[in-house]
Every structure is written in structure tokens, then in C-alpha cells.
Amino acid sequence: MRSSSHVSGTTCRLHVSDEVRALAPGFGYLTVEAHGLTNGPSDEAGAALLDEATRRLAERLxxxxxxxxxxxxxxxAAYTAFGSKPSRTRNSAEALARRALADxxxxxxxxxxxxxxxxxxAHLVPVGGEDLDRIQGDMRLVRAVGDEPFVTAADGAGTVEHPDAGEVVWCDDEGVxxxxxxxxxxxRTRLNEDSVSALFLLERMAPMTLDELTAAGAELAGWLRQACPDARIEIGDVQAP
Incomplete structure (x- = not known):
């Protein structure tokens, strides 16, 4: 069986493969979907949130x-389980935390x-943001075959890479x-300054509790409503495959 998340009125379903569920039984996620957003250059409000998040992180650690x-x-441990070296390719929360504490x-x-x-x-949880207008079909968390296209940038130019066989990846109908x-x-799907619709994905491993994940999602939704008062924000149900 696959686990999926879908909120009424949303445009994208998320699926977790059996192989990933077996690899990390403590995995869970929550989505926050937003339409009618107003993005733009970084501003003082965002800078204040980043500074406060760094303070909260230092207090936690x-x-x-x-x-x-x-x-x-x-x-x-999850990265090690699928063959990745976590000190070389860190999960996004750890990478951001290290940058927050560095000069x-x-x-x-x-x-x-x-x-x-x-x-x-602030919550030491991986969070991603995808432009819903650029996602093709549903999103799936799977172990890669190794030939899936991944569009990235190198030296300022676009290039196509491929994941390692067995690597855990998020993908849609067009690629990773x-x-x-x-x-x-x-x-391809990252949030740019002209993005107006977004899917935010919060990912947790036990021992982070589902209540803590829910609280993090609610806080993000609140920040989005403050930044974009006219946006429509919907919080999905917590999924614990």
C-alpha cells in the first residue's frame, strides 16, 4: 500500500513508496498549500524571522x-540506510542549522x-517549497532507478544530472x-519571485512527535497569512506512513 496526502481543493497528491516506508518507518510529513501568494525580494520581516529562528535554534541546541x-x-541514520554519507550530503535542516550558527x-x-x-x-525540521504551477502531476517519494532527470545549475547554467540507483528522491511526472x-x-520547481502558488512540505523522523510537526505547520501557515493576507492557505493532515 502507498500512503498519500490530499487536502480538499489542492492540486497535487503526495505518495510514499513501500520501499521508502520500509527504509524509514519513523518518517512522517505534513503539507501546507498556498494560493494567491505575493513573493518578492527578501525584506525586513523575513530577516527578523530568520534571526529569531537562529536564536531559537541556539537555545534548543x-x-x-x-x-x-x-x-x-x-x-x-535514514540517509545512511539508503547509502548516502550524511556528513557529505546533509539533510536540509542540518545544513541550514550549520549555516545559521556560522559566521x-x-x-x-x-x-x-x-x-x-x-x-x-526554528523547529530543526526539513522544509521544502515547491512552485505548484511547475509541478507535473503528483509527487512521489521513491527509491530512484538512476536514470531519472534532475535539472540543476552548475556555474550559472542549467544542467541535467541523475540520482544514484537506490537513492531516495522526490519526483513528479517530469523528473526528480x-x-x-x-x-x-x-x-525547475523551486520558488522564484514570480511564484504565486506553493506546496510546502515538512518532513519528520521519530523522535519528533506528530504534534510537534503539526505545530510547526501551523506556525508556517500563520507566517504565510501575515506575509500574504489575501492568500488561501490549507494545512494537510499529518501523514505517518
Whole structure:
């Protein structure tokens, strides 16, 4: 059986393959879908959220390294299980946390990306944002065959890569949208300054509880409503395959 998530009125279903469920039984996710968004360059409100998220992260870690947090340790174990080296290709939450604590802090990308990056750091949970207008069909979390196309950028130019066989990837009908679970997002579906519809995906491993995941999703939805008062925001049910 496959697990799926669908919210009334949404345009994209998510499916988790049996192979991924067997690999990481502690996995779960929640979606926040938004329409009528207004994106644009980074602003002071987003910068304030990023700074506050960094403060919350430092308080949570209390001097520990991000990889010593139990939730990040669980993600590292999942990466190891499908053959990835977690110290070389870190999950997105760990990578952002390390940047937040380093000199220079978190990058400023655009209004929407800054919001979900702040949420990721504040809750130490991987969060991705996809442009719904660029997703082709449903999204699936699978173990790759190895020939799926992944559009990325190298030296400022677009290029096509392929995942390793057995690698866990998110994909749609056109190809891979995110490699190594939540390590690197493709350029085809990422949120740009002209994006108006988005699917935000929050991913959890036990020991993060489903209630904690729900709270993180609600906080992101609240930030989106503040940033884009006219947007329609829908929170999906927590899925724990």
C-alpha cells in the first residue's frame, strides 16, 4: 500500500513508496498549500524571522552541534540506510542549522524561501517549497532507478544530472524535484519571485512527535497569512506512513 496526502481543493497528491516506508518507518510529513501568494525580494520581516529562528535554534541546541540533536541524528541514520554519507550530503535542516550558527548566518533568498527556511531552523525540521504551477502531476517519494532527470545549475547554467540507483528522491511526472530526500532541490520547481502558488512540505523522523510537526505547520501557515493576507492557505493532515 502507498500512503498519500490530499487536502480538499489542492492540486497535487503526495505518495510514499513501500520501499521508502520500509527504509524509514519513523518518517512522517505534513503539507501546507498556498494560493494567491505575493513573493518578492527578501525584506525586513523575513530577516527578523530568520534571526529569531537562529536564536531559537541556539537555545534548543544549548551548545551542542546540530548533528547531536536526536531529530537530526534520526535523519542521518535514514540517509545512511539508503547509502548516502550524511556528513557529505546533509539533510536540509542540518545544513541550514550549520549555516545559521556560522559566521554570516542564514542566506536571504526571497520572501517565501526566507519564511520556510526560518521555520526549518526554528523547529530543526526539513522544509521544502515547491512552485505548484511547475509541478507535473503528483509527487512521489521513491527509491530512484538512476536514470531519472534532475535539472540543476552548475556555474550559472542549467544542467541535467541523475540520482544514484537506490537513492531516495522526490519526483513528479517530469523528473526528480529533490535529490537525496531533502538534500538538494531542483531548479525547475523551486520558488522564484514570480511564484504565486506553493506546496510546502515538512518532513519528520521519530523522535519528533506528530504534534510537534503539526505545530510547526501551523506556525508556517500563520507566517504565510501575515506575509500574504489575501492568500488561501490549507494545512494537510499529518501523514505517518
Amino acid at each position: 544549548d551548545g551542542r552541534a546540530p548533528q547531536d540533536d536526536p531529530h537530526i541524528a534520526a535523519w542521518r 554570516g548566518g542564514l542566506p536571504r533568498i526571497n520572501r517565501l524561501v526566507d519564511l520556510y527556511n526560518a521555520l526549518s531552523v 524535484t529533490c535529490r537525496r530526500w531533502n538534500w538538494r532541490q531542483g531548479v
